[in-house]
Amino acid sequence: MFRRNRDQANVHIRHYLFQSGPSAIENHAIQFLTFHSSRFILAYSTWSLRSKMATDTHPIVNKASVLRPGGSFYYEDRERPSLESDRHVIVRVVATGLCGSDVHYWQHGRIGRYVVENPIILGHESSGIVVACGVEASGIEVGDRVAIEPGVACNTCNPCRSGRYNLCKGMRFAATPPYDGTLCTYYSVPVECCYKLPAHISLRDGALVEPLGVAVHGCRLAGDLQDKSVIVFGAGPVGLLCCAVASAFGASTVVVVDIVAARLESARKYGATHTYQMSAEKSPELNADALAATAGLIDGANVVLDASGAEPCINCGIHALAHGGTFVQVGLGRPNLSLPVGQICDKEAVFKGSFRYGPGDFKLAIGLLNSRRVQVDGLVTHEFSFSQVEEAFKHVAGKGGIKSVIYGPDIDVEAAKQASV
Template sequence: MHKATMPVSLPSPSIMTSSTDGSTLHVSEENRVFVLRRKGEFHYETRPTPELPTSRHVLVRIMATGICGSDIHYWKHGEVGPFVVREPLVLGHESAGIIIRCGTDVKTVQVGDRVALEPGVPCRTCGFCRVGKYNLCDEMRFAATPPIDGTLATYYTVPEDFCFILPPHISIEEGALVEPLSIAVHCTKLASITIGQTVVVMGAGPIGLLCCAVAKAFGASTVVATDIVDSRLEFAQTYAATHTYKMQQLAPEQNAKTIMSRCDIPAGADVIIDATGVESCISSGIFAMKKGGTFIQAGLGNSNIIFPVGELCAKEGVYKTSFRYGPGDYELAIELLKSRKISLKELITHSFEFDCAEQAFVGAGRQEGIKSIIYGPRK
């Protein structure tokens, strides 16, 4: 893996000036945004700097944004599942920045704080929100999900309780990756991993790697990463996996038997996390799961998947699905970083200036490296 195809330097917050009451830093009238005009076509625009929607919102200057698989899918295909790009859309939702303006009723953060942004804001009043499942809210406004614009911009507004202050030793680039880390936290919490358990993670992309890291932080003694790409497996071995396995063009049962044999889990794994959405990987995972085990579906592929439900039933296994993140997931992700139980800096293999954002998408679309960061526009 190599670091940073485009040399960059972050603009320093010291160039911004504080207002007399300390509630805002200097805000430019220029709000540059990177827009997907239609499938396969990007362009830049200058839009008005957004106003704070409520007195509990803050204005954040975006400093770094990670490219997600969904961003690539919107660019290449113009849609992700039921979400279709019908109007120009600002992409990006894995972001961190600096608070430069606070609403009058903001109490938990302040101007100058470096924060990771949780990019999905629910209605807060529906049944799902009230029982702590706001990730299922029908009125969710999620950044870069049509028609809601994302964070590849100079400025972005967010409620104060969806901002999370970064520990001092965490860089702004790593702060952008708190979003995918929170997805991994959500997946792994659903599995209720305890000390000494065995975990197999299908797929060594960013989410799979982070699931490995969180599982290990939660106490798993054996963490197996599988993939078809040698470089990703090599990275997984140095990052968080105790074992790796390169998936072969074999029947799922045979791949499962080989995983169990080579990784010294003869009875199968306590937990399987699929971060691929690939039918053969899902089937292999079910065969590699021990009796009474738990299977977490994190990856999304084809809408209709055939998998060995008879094998799942015979093992009385638990099959759970995972969608984004919910209450407490960002806080736990931040705590894992604060306690240094997880590191994110190793995942960042490429970084780009804002003016080179399209180049970043091209590279990410070719699966170059692991995670690409786009810096916010310079002043």
Template sequence: MKPEPQLVLDAKLPTSTVEHLEEVNEAFVLSPSRQFGFEDRPIPTLRTARDVRVRIIATGLCGSDVHYWQHGRIGNYVVNDPIVLGHESAGIVEACGEDVKHLKVGDRVALEPGVGCNTCETCRSGRYNLCDSMRFAATPPYDGTLSTFYCLPEECCYKLPPHISMREGSLVEPLSIAVHCCGLAGNLQGRTVAVFGAGPIGLLCCAVARAFGAAKVVIVDVVDSRLEFAKGFGAHQTYKMQSQSPEANVEKLQVETRLEGGANVVIDATGAEPCINCGVAVLRRGGTFIQAGLGSPRISFPIGQICDKEATLKGSFRYGPGDYKLAIELLNSNRICLGDLITHEFSFSEAEKAFNNVAGRSGIKTVIYGPGVDKAMAKQAAA
């Protein structure tokens, strides 16, 4: 067996952040029968000398986590063995491999939870998010971050600005998805953007589009409370989707939001066929349509309109080079603030309750704190 790389350890972890520091790796585990339970697992070892071990402080729940719990699979990824869910996390560096250069024990970091092979043509061309050999947290067969510890290469751990709390740091992952979506749309300066879906990703796409200089950002949803929230989170205007044809919705949307001529860019964060059809209908000729949300794998799609408008249709998958760094720069400059997105918080022992909360579509974003974490301290910025 290959020995674990030499570690750089420091006993002076910020004990104000955690209630106890017993060397136990407690994990929240989903079984193939879709039952949750807690397990004490071995403390993860560093796979390479470039790896760091992070004590998880906060983890945001994603719709994919809930989907694995409720359905046991997403596409070809099937829960055949017990798996730890969670991939939106921030924590404290607890150990470093001997070749780690830019991190040290005690650093507060946001985790990029996917590790590409770095050798395939896709990785080498700068699109590592499309790597066929990607080891992505909480995607079978790879465990996620709902545990005491998690290991990643140094390049997948990003230092948080001092004024950003670790509960906010856990949302750098979904923020990076929004950065990637908006980046695919090209230059947004002075352009009009319509975002379908006022869930966490849609709201973050609104905020990023505005930060990138969009002249008008319109968000569309069916939930009044989310539309109201969106007004203070990047949206210039909102529209409540109606149960009518895409053409009728577009006509009403354009009148209510003064979106004359349609949107230069449409981002769909729902995956719902009515929203996609309406989004294509409201897209300007020559515009760009970004598909971010995942719904039914097969839908009726107005491909003729894409051709008639000579529109650009792009799929968006996670995030790529530079997206995490840019997301953190947006936080560092206060152009985007994440705290208000978090509407529900749960201790580690309440993790199943947190999953039920998300499944019930309560609030906007739910965060689970790591084992033994003091919630009050996780909400504070660095000293």
């Protein structure tokens, strides 16, 4: 689209609906004017305001929600990020889904070896609109609606070179100390970490691509699911997406298990053939027997995906697994658990850990959405403005709803809910 010529500047105007600011009464268009130099594309913003600032072309402040060590939030105006390389883009963040890891950092200040020692911006499940591109950022243009893959690997270590960049020890992952996340106005990221959203997916629902990538990765680790029986433990966002992906991958039976009955109500919408409410009063063995009877899995399930991270669920899943079956640990709870190792050995079961997502997982997630083989309608149950960050965290900590999203600063919420077609 662009001519990369140091002597000429090509100007392209794109109109996107955002709120023009806290003092504005109605929505206005931000006109992004982009031009090329020999090294990069600069993006300026002209805000259509009912004020003397109507033609202001100064860079917009990068508003951020920042977590202090100790667990309190504050808002800060930061400089707008620059293009870090010719292959970087800058994304105007529209929606960010809240993850359990975000809440854990807020409540406990650490996850394993990752400790909040300095102020940090949380959030990593995000979608937005590209507002600036480096000249080598091919495949993405200013104005594209994208989902962000929030991890940047080193591409030189052994895991990266062997095609498992999710295991990169030098990974710079958003909202994992010391790296800032996406609860801000703008986020700079390499172009290969941006994925165009299907036209029928809203920017709000685009924030679900990241957890969908987690589900895709877990299901791919399980192997061929065609005509297989699958049990998914945990009816939260990742569990329901695992259910949807397993169904899309051809599983003949998909059972969703949770201890809370209300969380099972949506499971069939995402491909479940059966649901089972675990009883806290029963042993893992008895729950496994009742589960098998409910779903007609006399010989057990070919595959178990645990998205709960809860010890009772993991134990039940191992007991419910068929001989020679595969167990994939998708969700993470306490780091050390007691497991029925005898069952794993007796069944010659394959037990796999799953960590985030790897090569091809985001592309496959986008493909499943594009083909409508996976539907995410209804997963977002609660929405919060940027001024309600702490309220949103408290809501998620209280196990409210399925998925909560926080809109970026000054975003037109109604526009963010709409598809582009």
